[in-house]
Amino acid sequence: MIPNSDSVHIKSSIADKAGKSYADVARDLAWEFSESGQRLKLEVISRSMLPVLRPGDKIVVQNTGAESLEIGDLATVLRQGEFITHRLVGLGSKDCYTKGDNARYLDPPVKLESILGKVIAIEREDKIIDLQSAGWKFANRILGRYHAFSGSMFRLLRQVRISLRPNR
Numbered sequence: 001m002i003p004n005s006d007s008v009h010i011k012s013s014i015a016d017k018a019g020k021s022y023a024d025v026a027r028d029l030a031w032e033f034s035e036s037g038q039r040l041k042l043e044v045i046s047r048s049m050l051p052v053l054r055p056g057d058k059i060v061v062q063n064t065g066a067e068s069l070e071i072g073d074l075a076t077v078l079r080q081g082e083f084i085t086h087r088l089v090g091l092g093s094k095d096c097y098t099k100g101d102n103a104r105y106l107d108p109p110v111k112l113e114s115i116l117g118k119v120i121a122i123e124r125e126d127k128i129i130d131l132q133s134a135g136w137k138f139a140n141r142i143l144g145r146y147h148a149f150s151g152s153m154f155r156l157l158r159q160v161r162i163s164l165r166p167n168r
Contacts, residue, residue: 030083034063034116042083048100049085058123059085066112072144074119074131077110085119089148099147106151
């Protein structure tokens with residue numbers, strides 16, 4: 001649903017009164033919606049997860065506890081004030097590690113409490129892709145392990161290359 005000009009004006013005035021930007025209010029509302037156990041639909045705007053997620057796709061995010069997350073899940077996290085959806089490639093007791101499928105390097109670690117939820121479906125044109133199906137779960141586990149390995153290898157190769165540079 002596209003908001004009409006009245007709803008945009010109302011949202012803007014709420015942001016003004018709260019002393020927050022429209023983006024801050026939108027993030028707060030998305031977070032509250034997710035914490036209530038509801039599903040949240042977001043639009044993909046970047047190419048960082050190509051070919052799995054494409055700009056214009058809609059993703060359905062379900063709030064889940066950290067204990068139900070698995071390597072390979074597509075996780076939506078709050079990073080530096082923005083929601084980012086990347087593949088989960090590592091899980092620690094307090095942090096998790098993500099990587100865009102279309103990126104060379106792993107993202108910096110993010111706190112588990114910064115996870116909004118995991119993507120359970122992708123809406124593309126007139127199709128719905130169920131990421132909870134057995135085939136997608138299997139594929140995502142394989143892709144998660146592959147991206148964890150490739151991100152670590154790129155980081156290692158970058159360090160080796162830096163160490164081999166002649167001193168200036």
